[in-house]
Amino acid sequence: MHAVAATLIKAILGLVDYRGRIQVGGHDARRDGKRARRNIGYVPQEVIFYDWSVQATMAFYATLRRADAGQITALLAQMGLDAHAHKPVPALSGGLRQRLALAVALLGNPPVLLLDEPMANLDAQVRTEYRTLLAELHRQGKTLLFATHRLEEVEALADRVLMLEQGELRAVLTPAALRATLAGDVDMTLRVPAAQRSAALACLNEAGVSAHLNGRGTVVARVGADRKVHLLRTLSGSGVEVIDFELELARRDPQA
């Protein structure tokens, strides 16, 4: 799904050729890309900034986005970056860099924010904070167009969901309808003590659950949406301590 969404985002930004027509703020994304992009703040999955300070980075993009210099200070404060203004960008954590990307995207006050899995590389706590920031921007009237494969992000931020598959628009849904459609499976990433990982894996396999260890030392189990609590109880009953867990919509096999 993500490759299609990423291509769609690039098309909206006028970075790739495409058939059909995309308009942003009344401007054709292909023929009048510069004006169309003036209406868009873009946040990629992982932004690579130049090796400058936060302040210098903001100043550079403020010029390109024709933003008032006074907006830099306001945005840095809004994103909680004012204390980091003079730090070099590479010294920032991933979460702060994504906040900086959002601050850059908001320069010039564009009505549309285009976000390509902006929280994919963030840990759970930072992701929650980031989602809150986006929800607040949405509440303030920004249009958020974002790609994600996380149901909780869709439910927290989206009014309308476009399901893309194999280069085609499969459906336009509400978040609730999406949950009903995709409720089939979720991936549960379970954090268990290192000494109990093998036992957890064996317990889940014995219970007929498809599970594996991932590279980060967590156990990933794929279960039906209505079997999540059952899975936790099963582990608990076997003496496995679940320290934390994350949920993610199971990626559907395109060949299926």
Added chain:
Amino acid sequence: MSSAVRKPRKLTQWGVFTMDLTFVWVIAWRELREALRHKWLWFFATGFAVLALALSQAGLATAGYAGLGGFGRTAASLINVILLFAPLIGLSVGAGTLAGDRERGTLTYLMAQPVSRADIFWGKALGAAVAVASALALGFGLAALGLAAARAGRATVYLSLVVYTFLLAFAALAMGFVIGTLARKSAAAIGVALVVWLVLVFAGDLGVMGVTVSLRPSPDALLAMLLVNPLQVFKLGAVYGLRATLDTLGVAGQYAVFRFGAALPWLLAGLLAGWAILCFGLAYALFNRRGDL
């Protein structure tokens, strides 16, 4: 949240070019800062400066070659150094500029901003050109200071060499941009740039010699072969600028003087400028292709 909007300082529109000079300057300034941070640019600049200074001092200490002294002697000595350094600096900076940004991922992000491809391309080209010119100016400046302190002869010969050198470096820079536009990886771009440099510096000379010996071409054909290589164009122009003896020009050079007379230096300078314009134009056309990220 403030939403004040700056008006563009100046907008230039020409066909597919939609340039905002404010953006071009900002991107050029960024490019210049990036280029000046590269150690190898300083390595080239320092190497060239040391050689230029050493040659200028040697020129002052020895008798004039072919009747030259001071600035003229230094200019003559510098030609072979420039033939190596100027294309190397231009090609490597040009090849690394776009390919490096593309590889890091910063180019896509820059293109996602409300700027045109023309703003980005010409901003980068301008910044890289200033960086290359600065690196060369350091060497020329140091040598000129030494010579001026010794009140050594006419500076016009030296200035003519400086102009030809800058034109050669910009032509090489533009060729580097063509390479950098096509390459996906910075290392590949630099590698191809070095191969092109080797071909221009060595194979060009040897090729002309080989063809001359084996095919005995007509003077027109021999001159044409020289003029398609910007390094040979530079050499001819720089040697002509010394206004020393005609035999230093070689057979083809003497024939060029015979054919074009006083217009020769303008023709040679025009050819170098033409190389730069042609290659920058080609690089821009390639860069402007949709989906070329």
